[in-house]
Amino acid sequence: MTVKRLLAFLGAVALIVGAVFLRDALDNRSSDATDTTNKPAGRTVTVVCSTEFRAFCDQLDTKKFIVTVEPAGATLDRLSASGAVAPDAWITLDPFPGMTDVLRNVDTLAPLSPDVVAVAADVPELAVTATRSDTLALGCSGRSVWNCIGGAAGLQWSTLSADATSGPVLPGITDPATEAFGLVSFANAVGGYFSNPALDTSSWTDAGFRAWMRTVSAGVRVTVPGTTPLDTMLVRKTEVNIAATTKTQTDASTRSNEFTVVPLDPAIPVVAVVATFADGGNDVVGPITSLLRAGGWSAASDPKPQLPAGTFVALRRLWEESN
Amino acid sequence: MKRLRNIVIGATVAALVASACSSDTAKTSTTGGLDGDAGDCITVDMAISPEKLTVLTELANTFNDNKTEIDGKCIFVRPARKASGAAARLLVDSWPDPTNNGPQPVIWSPASNGWAGVVNEQVGSVVAPPGTPFMLTPLVIAMPKPMAEALGYPGKQLGFSDIVDLANTPDGWAAYGHPEWGAFKLGKTNPNFSTSGLNFTIAEYYAATGKTSGLTLEDLQRPNVAEFAGNVEKSVVHYGDTTLTFLNNWYRADQRGNALTYTSAVAVEEKSVIDYNTGNPDGILDPGEVARPPRDPLVAIYPKEGTLFSDNPFIILDEPWVTAEQKAAAKLFQDFVQQPDNQAKVLQFGFRPNNPAVPISDPINAANGVDPTQPQSELEVPDSKVLVGVLDAWAQQRKDAKVLLVLDVSGSMGDSVGSEGKTKLDLAIQAAVNSLDKFKDSDEVGLWIFTTDLGPDATSTYLELVPTAPMSENRDKLKSAIEAQRPLNGTPLYTVTQAAYEAAKAAYDPAKINAVVFLTDGQNDDANPDDDQQQYADMISTLTAGSEGVNSESVRMFTISYGAGADTATLKAIAEATTAAYYDASNPATIDQVFTNVVSNF
DSSP states (O other): OHHHHHHHHHHHHHHHHHHHHHHHHHHHHHHHHHOOOOOOSSSOEEEEEEGGGHHHHTTSOTTTEEEEEEOHHHHHHHHTSTTOOOOSEEEEETTHHHHHHHHHHHTTOOOOOOEEEEEEEEOEEEEEEGGGHHHHHHHTTTSOHHHHHHHHBTSBGGGTOTTOOSSBBOEEEOOTTTOHHHHHHHHHHHHHHHTOTTOOGGGGGOHHHHHHHHHHHHHOEEOOTTOOHHHHHHHOTTTOSEEEEEHHHHHHOTTGGGEEEEEOSSOOOEEEEEEEOSTTGGGGHHHHHHHHHHTTOBOOSOSSOOSOHHHHHHHHHHHHHHO | OHHHHHHHHHHHHHHHHHHHHOOTTOEEOTTSSEESOOTTSEEEEEEEOGGGHHHHHHHHHHHHHHTOEETTEEEEEEEEEOOHHHHHHHHHTTOOOHHHHOOOOSEEEOSOTHHHHHHHHHHTSOSSOOOEEOEEEEEEEEEEHHHHHHTTTTTSOOOHHHHHHHHTOTTGGGGGTOGGGOSOOEEOOOTTTOHHHHHHHHHHHHHHHTOSSOOOHHHHHOHHHHHHHHHHHHTBOOOOSOHHHHHHHHHHHHHTTOHHHHOSEEEEEHHHHHHHHTTOTTSOOOTTOOOOOOSSOEEEEOOTTOBOEEOOEEEEOOOTTOOHHHHHHHHHHHHHHTSHHHHHHHHHTTOEESSTTSOOOTTSSGGGTOOTTOOOOBOOOOOHHHHHHHHHHHHHHSOOEEEEEEEEOOGGGGOEETTTTEEHHHHHHHHHHHHHTTSOTTSEEEEEEEEEEETTTTOEEEEEEEEEEEHHHHHHHHHHHHHTOOOOSOBOHHHHHHHHHHHHHHTOOTTSEEEEEEEEOSOOBSSOGGGHHHHHHHHHHHHHHHHOSTTOOOOEEEEEEESTTSOHHHHHHHHHHTTOOEEEEOSGGGHHHHHHHHHTTO
């Protein structure tokens, strides 16, 4: 009897110990799997990445960099405010770093004067659903495509070509007020309207342009944060049927048979830049350049930023005031 | 005694070990979804619209088996079926009575994000934040292919305007060269319950205004808009809580060779057209059920004016019963279902993937009556105030109903249920009284009770307590009469069914939905079993004969099988013979919800 009780007791103890070990092992495995806080040993380099670069920034060495991903507009608004604390580096599109000091200057704040280097370039494009490409080519023949589709945004495709299948013209962009590529896409639209990439702000009071802007702001679809217009179009072409996109995105798509690429002329380039605000920020230039090149971006033709920051500040304001 | 204690300790420890390891006790329940012990896992209960139960159950099983963890705790996702409108009403009421209504959900996945707006508007705060779409399916107008071809399909782009024209043509199908098809009949679910019904109703009001976006409350109040909507509603066969009722009835009619006489068009999701054409109208193949394609396949009409999508959002609720841990677990499952492999699964079930990495392909193809290149345009979902306004406007403009309530007051209705001393009849009375509020003043409703030995000479099997008349006159009379009932004698099921049907038929009103709501808890019991077989045959023969033919004056018998002892098979046969629907209230505690669902047909 005593032996049996002892064996039962030992058995129970063994089961408890086993359960504790097992639970502990599971807990450890879980914490390994879910701990995503990047805490580099030694010198920490803080990097802010604009949303468009999330996939690349997620691949940066977490032992060297603490990465935050957010919309370029959020970074811009924070850095242009009084008391701003800059990260060591900001990976975004030209000319967002320059826009920071333009806005600070307006508020008589000292410039942050980051070093800005262009690290890679992409080509802006439009992609139209395959079933609409003939209509677009016919209806927009002889005109800049953004001029054409901006003026038809939200209207029936039959306004471009009489025999078109029913449904509205739905150009899609990311939000120019918050997303870096959204603002570059809007710049391409405005440049397309004037057939001039120089973006002369004095011409924006033109009555024809104001009418075109009203159609654009009413009819152009802003895609939800976290999605690209191309992806939105592929999932739901009743939401977007002409997507502002880039060569890298269209080349990478596995569904290229479902859309037709429309080159832009004129085209304002998409240039990835790294703005460094402190020593150490430069450390990210090499890795991000390699990642972007491996991801299909081409080399930047000039290491210096090219786009007029002040004009882009005005462009952002134009969008916000129109919507 | 001490030995017993050791056994208990051993068993407890073994249970601890088991719970530390897994929660593999899940199994698919007979009513769908997952049953099983979640153990000490973080439980993520889901309330999901019925059409995606199979796919989400499969995905939840896979996810649970993957043993994803948060801080060392496993996650157990448990989908349960709940119609979008029913879940919305429960959320407005803070999801009471989980025993009967199902567990309070962490994730709500109605068919459309629009429902979240309805809930938030009615609650007055955002308890259902905008959800992440899981998969898509557009609203289409399903028609038998010969009927669509008569309207010009596939060469002509059809739309709501064609449906409205047809609904308003006195000659019906004769105007299109097919007098043999009779009047145009529209199948449309109740927008308070069903997303297809809600979306079609929104589209109806857009069509009335000529708009495709920006519907306003002022639009809804315009007389011409109300008239337009009323004209569309006039052609409705009946409403209901789910499109599956229409699809099942259509399929049964098709198997008898008369699909073209039941209804001409039904507003459904694209996915349902695929299910129907593959011989699986309710989308669920029961064990042993063999899918047999219909004789007359359906085709999906994508309205030229635009349509609305069911986007099947995952809404992680901001409710007091949802913990931060459950929200984090829900987010992991939400990410899981978006993965390309899992999005490929949704395609297998006829839904359109939400992940752009997964292209639309089979079974979304022309062979199944659908077109992957459609729709070409979309209608804007109105804001939440306007959505509520649409429901209010529809409540006034929907087709009137003429309904005879037939209530079983046999002795077995006096059986007690639950622990509060209530009888089955008590619960049925409460449910019937509650349902009266769902009728509008112009609906006509009457009341019969039935049991044996009724009347002054104890020879009647039923009594007409309240003659059918408009609710503006009858509402209080019905309430008093229903509340006065007490359990009595036997259950003359067959003869009373036939008598009620014939009475409703004699009083048929072509401008209304004519129906009988028949509630019983028993088997046929009229003290003479010798003629039961003949009575049954006569009853079914009468119901079937009266319901067939293009010009039949259809009286639909919606039957409620109440309690465990009801003759379910007969009640199903009665409903099927009149192309109506059978409702299961085998658990008496559900009778209130079941009554609500039955009344959704009107």
